[in-house]
Amino acid sequence: MKKTVLALLTATMAFSSVTMASDVKIMTKVSGGKTAGEHKAFVQVIEKNTGMDVSMVKPGGSYDQVVLTTLASGEKYDLIYSTSKQLEYFIKQKAIMPMNDLIAKSPILSDRNRISQEELDVISRDGKIYGIPNKFEGGTMPVVRADWLEELGMKDPATLDQWYNFFKAAKTKYGAYGISTKGLYDIQPFMSAVGVKAGYVMIDGKRTVPYATDAAAPVYDWFAKLYKEGLLDPNFASNSSSDMTKLFLSDQTATVTYWDAFVGLYNNIRTNQDPKTTFRAKGLAGVPGPDGKIMMRRGDSSIWVIPANARKPENAIKFLEFWHSEPGYLLGTLGIEGIDYNVVDGKYVLTETGKEHGLDHGAPRVTSRNWVNPFGSLPGVDEAEAIVLKHASLEVLPAEWSKTKKILQKYAYRAMLGKVTGAEAVKAMRKDLAKSKLID
Amino acid sequence: MATLSLHNVIKRFGETEIIHGVDLAINDGEFIVFVGPSGCGKSTLLRLIAGLDDTTEGEIKIAGQAVNDLAPSKRGAAMVFQSYALYPHMNVYDNIAFGLKVRKHPKEFIEERVNEVAEILQLTPLLNRKPKELSGGQRQRVAIGRAITRQPEVFLFDEPLSNLDAELRVAMRMEIARLHEKMNATMIYVTHDQVEAMTMADRIVVLRAGQIEQVGTPAELYTAPENVFVAGFIGSPKMNFISVTSKEFDGTKQTFTLESGQSIKLPVDSPTDGEKQFKLGVRPEHLFINRTGDLNITIKATASEYLGENTLVYGDLNGQSITLKVDGHQTILPGQEIAASAAVRDIYLFDDQDRSVLQNYRRTLLKDALSVKENKEPATAA
């Protein structure tokens, strides 16, 4: 482990040595150019718009580790891209600063039409705002082959039985899996059928984990049935998102559970491959619960935070103001004029590069509800996004969630593989959770 | 025990022929020593007999049965290796018992045999020791014991004593000889040491460059070498060779002159016309100083070695080195001129071309050549 830390430290030091003496120093993950060359141009656009000398480091892999080791090494950044998952830890370690005052002074960042109160709440603790959202966060949902549904003469499935019938029909007709999913992460739309929410839920001041309650048991059994009949991609425990994407794009599964934004990407890819394709991906809502309520999940938000040791927090704000205004919106979505797109007669036209980049340079959708993407959006995305906005909510994922998740997965997978019943699984989950003091 | 015979045995490794057609017949119970300089093929020949290498051509028979196609273990031969080849992790008992265990003999039988062998070789107190806890001589005895237990038809020894110090070597030599007598087994023993060969063998097979030079009892080889090589190889220090040129023949004797101008008249069976090159051979122990004989030479001493009973004197005769074995009390200084002589009966005449012996004057003069029987004494008594 020491070695890894050392390697990361040296790596970050190497980064920093090139980037001294600029007006603002930023570390970013997805927001930026897709290639080294494009990233350079990306930074130039920021510099042109903010009038600052910008240094924007975009490390390759292991982003979270690089951030942590950079901070631990005392390296000074003005702004860091992170996710809400890390927030608790940063706050506990006093590694980032509250931004209330800075935001209050900025007309752009305090404009609730640009950044909604709800989105700020996610990043706030005890009234202190610890970050600024990077983009609008969608949620995960079942993405189905709408063209298959149509061919099969079925309507959008809305109950577990209807989903089952669809999967079965798809397997019979197309020889595909009914559904491919990636662990427990994305089964929320089906858990919705029994009114169960992911993460932690506080009941009477006690921590509970709904996925470990008896209510959840029938859904695990339902998955076990899917698995037994070959309707569920058996690789679910070890799937990666690229595995799922591959299956979905090669007609090997009727459904994947993934981000709303990917509805558009899937359609875009297949259309680019074959303009006459009948392929049509569509995002669907979760299954309504006993009370008719649909519970879906929002993703962890990607956020910008200012480290406690930042030299020029005010310059970080300048960047964020740019990022949350028109030119920033264009940069985060379409990308760089001349590389990703051109404006011809007032119309935005994507270049080949731009098409490849799929309207995503870190913020495929911006937080502003007023700004309209001049290029429009990819097919199916708006509908999917509307469903997420309507039904999805954030979960409570405290620091102990990583441990809790492991326990849930262990027994949920066993149940989904049919090795134990759903009822046995949730019982075992609760026992382990209680033993490790992860529920009250 | 068994007879053993080789018929035109040839061994090639790829293109290279190592053994060039060897014929040999070995009698039942005979102790045969293969001797020769390194690279002469003596070990290869032994390995062919053992079956560790395949014979390219020819036939090997043990007890009348052709064994060419038999596995080594099926030939009824046991071998003692130069490195002893003891299994390091097994104790003495297991080392000796291994061959019997492999052949799935009953446990009681094995125990009886191992103990018997250990008794013979005085290994009984060492049976539980590992090879690394034994001295060189003890290891050698274990290696021999391992060969004995199987009661083979033929024993093969591959330079078994060369890793031992001089004293032990003498002791082991006698031990092996004693063993041979006791077991009355056919044994083939490979060595490069002619002293070992002389002292142990019933018959010696002198090999050179993959061919047999001569086969005979130690006395035969000593007294009646068939060529320059055998004459030089057997006997220590080695025989002196002096170049001579043939001169006139007087009807009974031919005159030969040395390069130093001296001459000697020798009887020959077939006289030579004109001048031709020959070699005279005379052993160091047959050259006497301060005495007049049939062959008289004057040599210049270059060095001497005092050995107690004898002194070896090294000298030079017209560029040819000459060794003399004189009485121990004689003091010869380097540079000193020495007159030495030899009697005709101690002289051999060799053809300088094919290096074969032409005249063996001991034989010529003493018609009753030495018999095998008389000369066997020193070999077994040693």
Added chain:
Amino acid sequence: MVLLPDAITSFVSFRKGSMDTRLLKKYAPLYVLITPIIIYFCVFIFYPLSQAFYISIQEFGLLGSSGFVGLDNYYTIFDDSDFLQVIENTIVLSLGITFFGFTLPIIPAIALVEITQMAAKRWFQTLIYLPNLFSWVIIIGIWMTFLSPAGSLNSVLISLGIIDAPILFFANEDYARGMIVFQTVWKDIGYTTVIYFSAILSINTDLYEAAEMDGATVWQKIWNITIPQLYPTMKIVFLITLLGSLRTFDSAYLMSNGLISHKITTLALYVYEQGILEFDLGIANAAGVILLIIAISLALAVQKITRNK
């Protein structure tokens, strides 16, 4: 090198104050030669080790130490119900990897000796050594592709009618440890084979010939000569494999998923999770120190046991 003990004595006597400067001068080049190694050990081994221990008794996070906590981190670890599981995983995986990793390579090593055709020998040697050159990412990638539910093996088995549903090699709690052991052994077998192969080549051929004269079969020769003659090498390989297996990380890290992670999370992986993912350096270093203690005790125990043999 023969001079070294003398050099050490001179150094010791110098330390004692008897100041034999003549000796010191005599061995000055030797001191110069070993200095870089001593510095290397200090900088890259002893200093980090002492740091690890130091951090393990601190509350240590992003902003460095926030105070001495004694053995609290160690108590926390042993209180963690996962940790005992982690120790179990580490030991079971280690035993598996060590046992198969030091026995199985004997087979290809012997095969290499027996193959006399040079081209075939080289080919076989290269083939068996190849996995050792791959990084773990590639190793796991290869096997995941080959053994995935839609991979070649499952496809063949299904089309032959041997199985109805694909076997989930990477998502089965019962196979998880076996898969790690299998892949590790597969990766390392070439390396160990080469070690055994060269050891076999140095065995006195007389031993085999003696056994051949005794009528031993191939198996008896392997069992009674090759294997016993390999003992010294096997001891070393055993120790290397054991210590290496305690560090099992890459394979477990890459293969891990929600279903099987509790079976294959090793101490090294636990250290990584605590240190890098959770960035709880106090806990991570405490776990690291525990790993170190286990490794040292095992190494000493193994040495003690094998020395007497």
